[in-house]
Structures are given as C-alpha cells and as structure tokens.
Amino acid sequence: MKQQAVPVKQRKQRTRLQETWRRFIKNKWALSGMALLLFLALTAIGAGFVAPEGIDDQQLTRRFSPPSRENLMGTDHLGRDMLSRIIHGSRLSLSIGFITTTIGLLVGGTLGAIAGYYGGREDQIIMRFMDVILAIPGFIFAVALVTALGPNLTNLMIAVGVNSIPYFARIIRSSVMSVKENEYIEAARAIGSSDAWIITKHVVPNSFAPILVQATLYIGDTIIIAAGLSFLGLGAQPPLPEWGAMLSGGRQYLRDAWWMATFPGIAIMITVLAFNLVGDGLRDALDPRLKR
Numbered sequence: 001m002k003q004q005a006v007p008v009k010q011r012k013q014r015t016r017l018q019e020t021w022r023r024f025i026k027n028k029w030a031l032s033g034m035a036l037l038l039f040l041a042l043t044a045i046g047a048g049f050v051a052p053e054g055i056d057d058q059q060l061t062r063r064f065s066p067p068s069r070e071n072l073m074g075t076d077h078l079g080r081d082m083l084s085r086i087i088h089g090s091r092l093s094l095s096i097g098f099i100t101t102t103i104g105l106l107v108g109g110t111l112g113a114i115a116g117y118y119g120g121r122e123d124q125i126i127m128r129f130m131d132v133i134l135a136i137p138g139f140i141f142a143v144a145l146v147t148a149l150g151p152n153l154t155n156l157m158i159a160v161g162v163n164s165i166p167y168f169a170r171i172i173r174s175s176v177m178s179v180k181e182n183e184y185i186e187a188a189r190a191i192g193s194s195d196a197w198i199i200t201k202h203v204v205p206n207s208f209a210p211i212l213v214q215a216t217l218y219i220g221d222t223i224i225i226a227a228g229l230s231f232l233g234l235g236a237q238p239p240l241p242e243w244g245a246m247l248s249g250g251r252q253y254l255r256d257a258w259w260m261a262t263f264p265g266i267a268i269m270i271t272v273l274a275f276n277l278v279g280d281g282l283r284d285a286l287d288p289r290l291k292r
Helices: 008-025 028-045 082-118 120-134 138-149 153-179 183-190 195-203 205-231 243-253 259-286
Strands: none
Touching: 008 028, 008 259, 028 082, 028 259, 082 120, 082 153, 082 195, 082 205, 082 243, 082 259, 120 153, 138 153, 138 205, 153 195, 153 205, 183 195, 195 205, 205 243, 205 259, 243 259
16 A cells, blocks of 8 residues: 655645754753643643632631641631632633733734735834834833723733733734745735735744744733732732732731742742743744754
8 A cells, every 4th residue: 555645845844843843842941941831731720629728718717827738838817728729820820821912912913914914004003003002111001901991800801911912013013024025925916815815824824933932921921910910909809819919918918927928929930930931942943043
C-alpha cells in the first residue's frame, strides 16, 4: 500500500511549528513559566475539589489563626481558610486576565487591521482615537471608567478590556502594514478576493506572532490592574475571593496577621511572573532572527 504524500504547504507549516517549539523548550525559564501556568490553570479548574473549604465558610472560633498544619495559609478575620480562598480566587484572576485580553484583542485587533490595511482617512480616524485613550494613564483611565459604570467585577473587566484596546490596535496595525505589501496579497487582490477575505485569511494569520506575544504578556498586566482596582474597592466585592480585594482586606491586619495580605500578594506575583516568562519565551521562539 502506497503511503499518502503530505502536501508541501502542510509539511512546511508543521516544520515551522516544530522549529518554534524546539526554540521554546530550550528556554528553561519559559518552560518554568509554562509549568506554573499549567499548575495554576488546573488548580483553578478543579478549585471545588482542591480547596479544603468553600470561599465563605466561617468559623469565628479560629479567627486570625496563623499558618499551621490545619490551615496552611492561616485564617482571616472571619475564620475563613486563606488557602481555600486563594485557590478559588485563581479562577477569578485568571478569568479576568483572559476575558479582558480577549476584549482588547478582538476590538483592538479589528480596528488595527482596518487602519493598517486601508490607511488614509480610516487610519487617521482610528489611530487618533487610540492616541486619545493612550494619552490618559492606563490605570487612571480604568479607575474613571469603573467609577462611571459602577464598582463590580463585570464593569472591572469591561474597563480593563477597553484600556487594552489601543495597545493591540497599534501592534496589529504595524504588523498588517508590513504584511499587506507582500506578493501573495497582491495575488489575492488580482484573483478578485474581497478585502474582508484577504484580511481574515491572509493578513491577520501572518501577523499572528507579535499578537500572540503581546496577548500573553498583557494578561499579566491586566491581572495587576484588576488587582489594583479591587484593592481600591472598585472591582470584585466581598465575599468574592479576588486576590486584590483580599490584599486590601488584609492590609489593616498586617501587623498582627501578616499572612492575610502576604499570600494573596505572592499569588499575584507568581501568576504575573509565569505569564511574563512564557511571553518572553514565545517572543524569542517566534523571532526569525534568532537562530539556535
């Protein structure tokens, strides 16, 4: 029986992916970040099974218990297990990071692709509007938007997502402007392909590398911004175990119950570090100028 030949295009694509993966796994820091992210993701998915207790199980008789064998991260001012709340909080923090980045990627990516592909008046209108948003410091813009919409988790994600739109728009615009001059784009125009088809099937996929790197790095930034908003009382409201809100709730007890603020802060630090390590690894692996 003859072996079926693999198409040349498919073989090249598979080789490119294999080469990217080879470069990525040679980066020990990137692999460490990926292992951390995998652990956090599995913990968040199985929080209901992994966490020893629920998010609001109170036992006032054990208030302010320090870390021990029974409560590895101690308890808070209401006798709730800190480890359980941090585990459940990983769901919120990771969800915030992915949802807000998706909002910025979809909206900013669409606007950036239109601006970069058409240029001219469309480019000027879209990018001047992006410049107006970028002129305002990101955290202050998010605070103002959440304050206007109302302090809750949904409005927090909307505010942080809107704040990320200009960053993705600028990156995708620059990538599209470089890709649209290639010969295969001209060939697609010559055979009568529509602009929407060219953008979605040719331009955006060939601009995917910088988009992926920026999205990975920005997830960590959104987690920090969301935690900062919750710390100020503008994000997740009690009893939701969002890490920033837990950090805010523990600051007043920092002298007598240091663990209430320390462990949520460590959780934020580790999560952001993991995303940054993976993002840096992807950037190095996808850079064609790096030959390893």
